[in-house]
Amino acid sequence: MRTIQAVAWKEIQIYFSSPVAYLVALIFLAVTGFFFVKDLTDPFPEASLSNLFFGASLVIVLLAPALTMRLLAEEQKLGTIELLLTSPVRDWEVIIGKYLSSLVFFLVLIGLTLYYPILLFIFGQPDPGPIYSGYLGLILYSGAALAIGILTSTLTNNQIVAFVVASGILLLLYFADTGTGVMGGTWSKLVTEIGMSSHFNDFEKGVIDTKNIIYFLSVTAFFLFLSIRALEYRRWR
Amino acid sequence: MTNDNNNDDLMIKATGLTHYYGPQIAVEDVNFGVKKGEVLGFLGPNGAGKTTTMRIITGFMPPSQGEVTLADYNVVEESLEVRKRVGYLPETVPLYTDMPVNSYLKYMGTLRGMSGRNIKNRISEVIDICQLGDYRKTHIGKLSKGFRQRVGIAQAILHEPEVLVLDEPTIGIDPIQVVETRRLIQDLGKQQTVVLSSHILPEVSMICSRVLIIHQGKIVAEDTPQNLAQNLQGVEQLQIEVGGPSAEVIPVLRQVAGVNEVTHRPQQNRDIYLIRVNSGQDLRDEISRSIVSNGWSLLSMHAVSMSLEDIFLRLTTHEEL
Numbered sequence: 001m002r003t004i005q006a007v008a009w010k011e012i013q014i015y016f017s018s019p020v021a022y023l024v025a026l027i028f029l030a031v032t033g034f035f036f037v038k039d040l041t042d043p044f045p046e047a048s049l050s051n052l053f054f055g056a057s058l059v060i061v062l063l064a065p066a067l068t069m070r071l072l073a074e075e076q077k078l079g080t081i082e083l084l085l086t087s088p089v090r091d092w093e094v095i096i097g098k099y100l101s102s103l104v105f106f107l108v109l110i111g112l113t114l115y116y117p118i119l120l121f122i123f124g125q126p127d128p129g130p131i132y133s134g135y136l137g138l139i140l141y142s143g144a145a146l147a148i149g150i151l152t153s154t155l156t157n158n159q160i161v162a163f164v165v166a167s168g169i170l171l172l173l174y175f176a177d178t179g180t181g182v183m184g185g186t187w188s189k190l191v192t193e194i195g196m197s198s199h200f201n202d203f204e205k206g207v208i209d210t211k212n213i214i215y216f217l218s219v220t221a222f223f224l225f226l227s228i229r230a231l232e233y234r235r236w237r
Numbered sequence: 238m239t240n241d242n243n244n245d246d247l248m249i250k251a252t253g254l255t256h257y258y259g260p261q262i263a264v265e266d267v268n269f270g271v272k273k274g275e276v277l278g279f280l281g282p283n284g285a286g287k288t289t290t291m292r293i294i295t296g297f298m299p300p301s302q303g304e305v306t307l308a309d310y311n312v313v314e315e316s317l318e319v320r321k322r323v324g325y326l327p328e329t330v331p332l333y334t335d336m337p338v339n340s341y342l343k344y345m346g347t348l349r350g351m352s353g354r355n356i357k358n359r360i361s362e363v364i365d366i367c368q369l370g371d372y373r374k375t376h377i378g379k380l381s382k383g384f385r386q387r388v389g390i391a392q393a394i395l396h397e398p399e400v401l402v403l404d405e406p407t408i409g410i411d412p413i414q415v416v417e418t419r420r421l422i423q424d425l426g427k428q429q430t431v432v433l434s435s436h437i438l439p440e441v442s443m444i445c446s447r448v449l450i451i452h453q454g455k456i457v458a459e460d461t462p463q464n465l466a467q468n469l470q471g472v473e474q475l476q477i478e479v480g481g482p483s484a485e486v487i488p489v490l491r492q493v494a495g496v497n498e499v500t501h502r503p504q505q506n507r508d509i510y511l512i513r514v515n516s517g518q519d520l521r522d523e524i525s526r527s528i529v530s531n532g533w534s535l536l537s538m539h540a541v542s543m544s545l546e547d548i549f550l551r552l553t554t555h556e557e558l
Contacts, residue, residue, distance in 0.1 A: 006347035014335060079331035083392070086295040087348040088320040235298045 003089045007097025008104065011071065015105050020070070024063050028109050031059040036116045047124035052116060053134040053204045057197075060145050061174055065166035067105060068149025069159040071098040072231070076157035081234075091231045099150050099224060106142045110135065130206035137203020140216035141196065145170055147223035154230040170196075248273045248400055248430045249294060253303035256289050256454075263289040265454040266303070271400075276426035278445030278462075279434040286454040287434035288328055291404050294432065295325045308399055321350065324393035328404040330385050334378030338369060338388055341377060342395060349396040359395055367391045367421070383414035390418070394425060401425060403433040407440060419444055474541040475512040477524065481533030483508050493527055495520050511541070 015021040035055030039046060072094075075081040084094060120126040152166040153159075176195025180188035192198050196219075199212040249271040256264040264286040271277045279287045293300045294307065296316040304311065310318040333341055339360065346356035364370055367387040372380060377388060386406070393401055406422060407415045422444050425431060435441050441448050442462035450458040450465075458465065479486050483501050490499045490512060498513040514520050521538060528535045 002350070003348055006344060010333075010336075010340075010344050013340070014333075017335070078334070079327060079329045080333060082292075082297055082327045082331055083325065083345070084348070086297050086320055086323065086325045087345070088317045088350055089348050090317070 003093045004097040004100065007089070007094060008100040011098055011101030012104055015067075015101065020066065021105060024067055025109055025112070028056070028059060028063055029112060032056050032113050032116070047120045047126035049117060049120070049126075049131050049134055050204050052113070053138060053200075056110075056113070056138055057141055057200055058174070060142055061170040062167055064102075064106070064142060064145035065149040065152070065163045065170065068098075068102050068146055068153050068166065069162040070153070071102065071150060072153040072227075073157050073159045073162045076234075077159075085231075085235070092228045095150060095154070095224060095227045095231060099146060099227075102146045102149070103143060106146065107139065110138055110142065127206070130204065133203045133206050133208045136208065137200050137212070137216075140203075140213060140220075141200050144196070144216045144219040144223070147220040147227070151223045151227045151230065154227045154234075246273050247271065248275070249305070249307050249432065251290075251294075251303065251305045254290065254293065254300050254305060255302040256286075256293065256298075257301045263454055264293075264300075267451070267454070267456055269449055269456065269459070271430060271432060273430055274428075275447060276422075276431040276433070276445045278441035278448045279432070279451055280436065280438060280441045280448050281434075281451040282436055285451045287451055288404055289454075290451070291325075291402050291432065291434060294400075295323050295402050296320045297325075321396075322399045324396065324398035324401045326389045326393045326401075326403045326406055328408065330389040332377045332385055332388060335376060337374050337376050338364075338380075338391075339373045341388065342392060345392045346395055351396055356395075359397070363391045363395050366394070368417075383410040386410050386414070386418060390421065394429075399430060401429050401431045401433075403431065405434055405436070407435070407437070415440075475514060475521065475524065475538060476541050477510050477512065477528075477538040478536040479508055479510060479528055479533055480536055481508070481528070481531065483510075485531070486510065486528070486533065489527055489531055490524065493520060493523050495523070507536075 035051045039051040149166040153162040173196045177192040180191050199215045247270040254267040296312050296319045299313045307319045312319045342360045495518045500511045502509040
């Protein structure tokens with residue numbers, strides 16, 4: 001536990017002392033702010049955050065990999081992985097520690113958007129249900145996106161490659177259901193289920209379905225498991 | 238090639254160590270033992286398999302075949318126990334350049350399972366040992382190569398490991414720092430078991446109590462630096478210049494009892510031969526007589542003694558001297 005903490009804490013410190021993290025925060029807040037205002041300036045304004053959640057989910061496709069790309073790729077590039085893996089630290093502790101650091105950063109980021117709902121509650125009467133569920137969905141979705149980023153960062157020592165591949169996987173998962181029109185019944189259903197949007201949209205609407213929670217948690221667990229395996233495999237290469 | 242029969246006090250023991258990178262063989266059937274408190278040097282040219290061997294000892298990667306134990310723990314099966322006991326300085330001295338020295342050492346200490354107070358005390362000690370006092374709060378990225386090397390050594394000795402593994406500890410730093418680093422390693426070797434690699438022979442003979450010469454993944458010689466030097470001095474070479482057809486001269490020279498090897502080294506119009514003679518024998522008389530009796534002329538003859546460098550080259554390259 002101490003080693004996970006040490007790994008995570010070190011990465012968090014680096015996040016808060018590096019420009020990348022502040023850029024990510026800036027873009028995230030700018031995009032979510034834009035979608036928030038868009039809702040309010042509508043001819044028929046609605047005191048809801050559904051547009052904001054949509055915008056956030058879209059921008060996370062790019063921002064989550066930007067945040068995770070460094071985590072293991074840089075260790076491999078600099079060779080520091082050699083000291084990390086010859087310290088008495090288990091491979092899974094490294095992966096989980098790194099993952100937690102990015103997750104903590106994202107939680108802070110999501111926390112920063114809380115002033116939107118606070119404004120809504122002060123100046124309007126929003127339906128609190130979809131806001132709670134939306135935030136829950138956003139956290140689960142970010143968790144899964146970051147896990148995908150961790151895997152691609154483990155697989156290469158090139159941060160750009162890690163970023164592009166993770167964004168690619170996320171884009172595919174994000175837009176999977178838009179391409180289902182040309183497929184047959186079962187296939188279209190399968191692809192929709194694999195895709196992320198269908199699961200995320202329910203949260204946006206205020207529906208907390210166990211099926212969706214399990215979906216995001218399993219995606220997270222699956223990609224973290226693959227990352228641990230990839231790190232173990234490194235030793236045998 | 239392990240000379241020891243009592244394996245009880247062996248700190249590191251490698252048996253049949255073999256490693257492949259894909260189809261390429263990096264280390265082949267290497268056997269050695271390192272006694273507790275010993276300073277062992279791996280000597281060999283670049284790409285000889287030194288780094289691979291060290292990476293296996295430190296648990297960074299498992300060997301393709303064979304077995305290595307450190308303090309009686311298997312490096313593959315009980316990797317964590319091994320890693321607790323090893324301090325490792327890789328060749329490239331990998332450091333997090335965006336961390337200050339202090340935080341970096343603290344981080345490495347925590348990873349090695351040291352307690353908070355212990356880390357704090359040890360960091361001050363280690364910073365003293367490595368003379369990093371003025372740079373505690375400097376970002377590692379801003380340090381010169383020599384100081385980075387010291388930070389690398391500092392992290393390796395931080396948790397007071399039983400075994401120190403140093404891969405090319407003096408490569409790429411300036412001569413004054415080389416001297417300091419060697420002295421530091423010598424001091425460390427008084428308390429710990431040290432395995433270091435180098436391709437600089439005087440360095441190894443200065444620091445190490447025993448040397449393994451490794452070449453193309455195999456151990457080609459193993460001895461104390463003193464013995465190596467002595468054995469090498471025993472091997473003598475004669476350089477002679479003969480006036481006569483070389484095709485005929487070489488077989489005649491080879492027939493002289495005690496001659497080990499003859500190489501022809503034509504220089505401009507002169508025929509120079511290098512003759513390697515079995516140790517302790519003086520063959521000047523026999524050689525000169527055999528040349529003259531064939532009707533050729535002996536133009537010059539002198540003994541060439543072999544330096545440690547020559548021996549090393551002879552052991553590790555197929556090129557004749």
